[in-house]
C-alpha cells in the first residue's frame with residue numbers, strides 16, 4: 001500500500017511572514033489522511049519546523065551531489081537533513097533549464113540525498129515540442145533510467161511526472177495522458193527494480209494542480225499524489241488539494 005503524498009514546492013517564494021501559511025495548513029489538517037509536505041526555500045526550513053507540527057513534513061528543493069566542500073552557494077543533503085528536511089526535490093525542470101542539470105547530475109544528487117537519509121523526489125517530464133513530436137514516452141524512459149540511482153527503494157524514492165508545458169501555465173494533460181505516462185513509469189520501475197520495489201515507489205503528478213482539478217487527477221491509476229507549485233503557497237488552496245487526495 002503506497003502512502004499518498006501531497007507535496008508543495010514553494011520555489012523561490014516566501015519569507016518568514018509566509019510561515020503563517022504552514023502554520024495554518026498544519027492547524028487545519030492535524031490528521032490529514034495522507035502525507036503532507038512543504039518544500040520552502042532552504043532559508044525557511046529550520047524556522048518552518050517550529051510551526052509545521054507533526055502533520056506537515058519539510059523538504060528542500062535541491063542539494064549538491066557532494067557532502068561538503070568548496071561549492072559556494074550550494075547546500076548538501078546532510079545540511080538539509082540537519083535543518084529539519086526529510087525530502088528533497090531533485091531535477092525539477094526549472095533547475096534542469098536554469099542550471100543545466102542533466103539526468104546524470106540529478107542521479108548523483110539523488111544518490112547523495114539517499115545516502116544522507118533524505119527521500120528524493122525526482123522530477124521528469126517532456127516539453128511541449130517533445131509531446132507534439134510524440135516522443136513523450138521515449139523522453140520519460142530516458143530521464144527515468146538516467147536520473148534514478150541503483151540505490152532507490154520505495155522508501156527513499158518518489159518520482160514526479162511534470163510535463164514542462166503544464167507547469168505554472170494552467171494547462172494540464174488529459175487524465176488519459178497522465179494515466180498513460182504513470183502506467184508506463186510503473187512498468188519501467190518494475191522492470192528495473194523488480195516488482196516489490198517498482199510497485200512501492202510513489203508516483204506524483206505535477207503541473208497546474210488546483211483544488212478544482214485535483215480529484216479527477218487523483219482518480220487516475222498509479223497517481224499517488226501531487227507535486228504542487230503555485231497552489232501550495234496558500235494554506236487554503238493547498239488544503240483543498242490535501243483533502244481531495246485524502247478522499248481519493
Ligand code: PEP
Pocket residue numbers: 009162166167168169170206207208209227228229230231
Ligand atoms: C511545480 O513547479 O512543480 C509545479 C507543478 O508548479 P505549478 O503547480 O504551479 O504548475
